Amino acid sequence: MMRGLWVALAGLVPGAAGAACAPFAFEGMPYTVCEVRAGEDLRLFLEGPDGVYGSFRAVNAALAAEGKQLGFAMNAGMYHRDLSPVGLYVEDGREVTRLVTRDGPGNFGLLPNGVFCVGEGFAVVESRAFAKAGRACRYATQSGPMLVIDGELHPKLIPDSPSVYVRNGVGVSADGQTAWFAISDRAVNFDSFARMFRNGLGARDALYLDGSISRLYAPELGRSDFGFSMGPIVGTVVPKE
Structure with missing residues (x-):
């Protein structure tokens, strides 16, 4: 990781549980x-008893019953009009939608695409x-295109x-112990976004x-983006303040 980002993140919420955003x-x-x-409580969220969550607020309302809340969150992949995931989606070990390996239209179909997997550590595959690998994931979401593949740009x-x-994505360190979730604060193209992950953050994939x-939810930055309902959401879970 770039030293400047480490200093910014470490100084932002020293000793805090959950993701640090900067x-x-x-x-x-x-x-x-x-x-x-790795080891932080990172989850994917799609729906509860009343249907698809669709917003950070709805996820926080559900977590409140556990005495918990989101540490950070962002949208976690593409979805259909009914907010169901496009491609593989696994939540708490349960496969909700299946892996898609064929090419197709749009960004998702711009092969190679990939899967973000949360297991003992993190992986983008x-x-x-x-x-082929049959990797076990507690949580997984498929999206595309890949931005960085084994250190090379798509x-x-x-x-x-x-x-x-405005784009968002996830990169993973070579040892699988760190995941970086990033959102551009201005409009960027794919190449710039991919180079930020590889050259700026040091992401291998x-x-x-x-x-x-x-959209991003980062309460320590006073940020809770809003808009139309979302499909899958990814975020850390921390004790409620």
């Missing part, structure tokens, strides 16, 4: 990055390799692409989660 600049572009370490990313959006609808 501003991060790369090549003149502003981002917000939330770091999660190319989807077809994931299918081969179809275009450096000067005019297609820019990184996965695009979504764009244009990307």
Whole structure:
């Protein structure tokens, strides 16, 4: 991890449980990055007894019954009109939707795409390799395209692409002990976003989660983005203050 980001994160909430989020600049572009370490309570959320959560507020309301709350959260992958996940989705060891390995239209189908997996540590794995490996995940979400694959940028990313959006994604350290969740605070293209993960954060593998609808919940930054209802949400769970 870049020393500047480590200092920013460590100084933001010293000793706090759950992800630490901080501003991060790369090549003149502003981002917000939330770091999660293996062993923290990182979960995926889709629906409760009343249906799809759809918002950070609804997840927090459900966690309140456990005396807990979100430490941070963001949208966790693409979804259909009914808010159901596109591709693999695993929650607390239960497979809700199946892995998709075929190519197709849109960003999800821009192969290689991948899976973010939470097990003993963290992993971002190319989807077809994931299918062959049969990796066990307590939580998993599939999205695409991959941004960084074994230290290399996705081969179809275009450096000067005019297609820019606010985007969010997740990158994982080589040892699988750290996951970085990042959202751009201005519109960026895929290539810039991927290089931020690889060159700025040192991620060995990184996965695009979504764009244009990307939102972040980071209470220590006074941030709780709102908008249309979301499908899958990823976040840390901490004791309620």
